[in-house]
Amino acid sequence: MAKKDYYQILGIPKSAEEREIKKAYKRLAMKYHPDRNQGDKSAENKFKEIKEAYEILINEEKRSAYDQYGHAAFENGHNQNNTYNTFTSSTDFGDIFGDVFGDIFGGSRNQRVKKGADLCYNMEISLEEAVKGVIKEIRIPTFQKCKTCYGTGASAGTKPNGCSTCHGKGQIHIRKGFFTVQQSCPKCNGRGTVIKNPCHICRGQGRIKTNKILSVKIPSGIDTNDKIRLSHEGEAGINGAPSGDLYVQMTVNKHPIFEREDNNLYCEVPINFTMAALGGEIEVPTLDGRVKLKIPSETQSGKLFRIRGKGVKSVQSRSKGDLLCRVVVETPVNLNEQQKYLLNELGNSFNGFRGDKNSPRSKRFFDGVKRFFDDLTK
Structure with missing residues (x-):
């Protein structure tokens, strides 16, 4: 019997991007996973089919080979079906989906290190400044990395300890009826670490709220609604993660003549x-x-x-x-x-x-x- 087209199995076009592939897989896998359809052999077979299609299309090299040769690219002993013969009701469900399902059930595995938020600053300039260019100083209220603990949140001479509840993963798995979900660890709040001696400056947060002054170079010719991006000038990340970016939104004031x-x-x-x-x-x-x-x-x-x-x-x-x-x-x-x-x-x-x-x-x-x-x- 001829195998179904992988794109048809996931219900996506051939031009689908990675995000669309993950979204389609998440929706179908939730519906047909054996933990949610115990004893239903057709659902199990359907899930095998879905997972096989996902494993091929999410991999750039395998997808390219499939687009060029079809199912023949994986024959001669390399058929993917023999990878999906058994399932377990707890660990397999969490391991299969990883970050695909993490955002549904209370966070992802990467919450221990979180990039800082991007910021936006609205700036008004005159037409003369927009035409000729200018350098402006701006004051930004933001979170910056603590200079005392260098973003770790721990006092000098100490460091955060691995969380004993989640074993440093920041997530724990909880059985919910017929399937398992993951959520942020309640002891470390998803950090993966516990600070016994917090920094007295940032109180264990790893960052402090402050104002910073930046010099922004406005290029000649800029216009209303243009944006200038200042990399890593946004809020400081959590647990030493990179800072976000700062976007300066421009508005050119009305001119009395021009x-x-x-x-x-x-x-x-x-x-x-x-x-x-x-x-x-x-x-x-x-x-x-x-x-x-x-x-x-x-x-x-x-x-x-x-x-x-x-x-x-x-x-x-x-x-x-x-x-x-x-x-x-x-x-x-x-x-x-x-x-x-x-x-x-x-x-x-x-x-x-x-x-x-x-x-x-x-x-x-x-x-x-x-x-x-x-x-x-x-």
């Missing part, structure tokens, strides 16, 4: 209508100082001018964006009588507000309006 979009900067530049009509030259701001911008005659409000290389330098490619200036033609206010007279004379020279010759957009608009109403009356 808006940023990717690596380009935008700003609005007001000009009077005389400049817009006749043209001229104005100064516009950049983050490096002022630059001159030539305004051609007959410039319309909203026109966008690009000044290359005056934007933001990309963190990844180091290429620099541009500054885009949008001109806004401003209507004059607080006119005196002489100015009003001159403007009135100018308006009369346009031959009406439609300005057939001098205001092409107005002409197109009102011509379109006329055609619209003419079509309604047909």
Whole structure:
């Protein structure tokens, strides 16, 4: 009888990653393990099948061979079935699953040494600092390794003793009806060791709560929601384990003049209508100082001018964006009588507000309006 496909047995796709394989195995093994189905021969056979599939697919070399040659890769006396002929109701159940089931029943075997937690620090900076880069000092409240006991938790000249209850494993096995589960040792709380003479500084914890000051280099071009990772600057681990990492979350504050979009900067530049009509030259701001911008005659409000290389330098490619200036033609206010007279004379020279010759957009608009109403009356 042809053997079933290992991927089908576990109910996973061929592209499944290690975590998916473990998850599928855990679910099926819990269901078909002989300790939970005593006397059920079909469940025992099913479990053998599941475990065989798991042992092959969780091993990178065996999985590669299986993907290439199928079941033939394990024939000629190397069939895996003869490994799973017997089961015991206590030790086998715990030994088979190890860390696969540890997280369900109260911890894993690695709880004796636990890496410190990662930390996140929210930092606000100005647009100028984000564009040019800056070094900032930050104060972090955190747990650090005790410098007196070097993280062991034991007083000077002593060291932790192995726990006599769990024999240094940090876990104990307890019979729960028809199967066995593991949980943290109640005597050492999963550490695997017992401290008879705790350090008087950290009181046996191996770490103390304190503030530390760090200098953070902010690279030029960083943007809101970017993160900077500082390795091993998070909380200290337990029992001398490595510290976690510190992530600095960036927020760039709003700027009164410029808006940023990717690596380009935008700003609005007001000009009077005389400049817009006749043209001229104005100064516009950049983050490096002022630059001159030539305004051609007959410039319309909203026109966008690009000044290359005056934007933001990309963190990844180091290429620099541009500054885009949008001109806004401003209507004059607080006119005196002489100015009003001159403007009135100018308006009369346009031959009406439609300005057939001098205001092409107005002409197109009102011509379109006329055609619209003419079509309604047909």
